[in-house]
Amino acid sequence: MHTQGATVRRSWASDLDTGTLYALLALRTEVFVVEQECPYQELDGRDLEQRTRHYWLAADRGGTVEILATLRLLKEPGGGYRIGRVCTRLDARGRGLGHRLMDAALAEVGDRQCVLDAQQAQEAFYARHGFVVAGESFVEDGIPHVPMARG
Template sequence: MQWQVLTFAELDTHTLYSLLQLRVDVFVVEQNCPYPELDDKDLDPQTRHVLLKKGDKVIAYARVLAPGVSFAGFPGIGRVCVSQTARRLGLGKVLVERTLAETSQLWPATDIHISAQCYLQRFYEELGFKAASEPYLEDDIPHLQMIKYFQQTATA
């Protein structure tokens, strides 16, 4: 297995296809949630795609978004997913840790924002995030804004 951090321009067509297939499988098919998966945020030159490949297949994926792309003035992470066949191996935690490290390297000394599905609140809290909103619906799924504050990052 091989971890990679790539810009959109660095993605080869097979890797791009595989990561989009994983995102659609998880967020559209598994969660029965039709929504526009291709949102142009992947194209931002500052976006980083953090992925784990097993052979030619992407089995874990998240993206790092520059300040202002999804959250006003702050960097964020999103589209965090692990393939069904690779779950229960602890990859989700490693994926988020790697994604947070990449975000902190690109934008040091700043808070990191996410829009988390509510059922994952405890998972993200264990990684240092704090709830920053009441639950709201995003694509008909309950979410909440969560923030990993810089002060926690510096002492964690």
């Protein structure tokens, strides 16, 4: 799949149109629930919070916009930021799309604190963006995770 023309897009939750929100949620479900065979409640109530910012990479395929990768940036109630739900479509992986999204989100975060819970297999991915392990590993929905922080 050619992803060179993929554009980073972002939107506050309140400004996100329903079609795009649906496509973002569909991709996350495809990756986290179906591909990783992990039946869990993907919709956690945070996607529509006023301070949630959604990032995604999309490619225009002859008038049809395809979501290739996504993440969400949460402004935590106690301060700081949390990145989560980072995923890339299976057929678009290995092209640096996740890194492009992380760079865009972290540009917004700046030097403020940011945390995330990484799947252990992705620890090196997040380390490339300045995240370090910030606690004990844990298992969530059958997948080993590690808390990480930056800033």
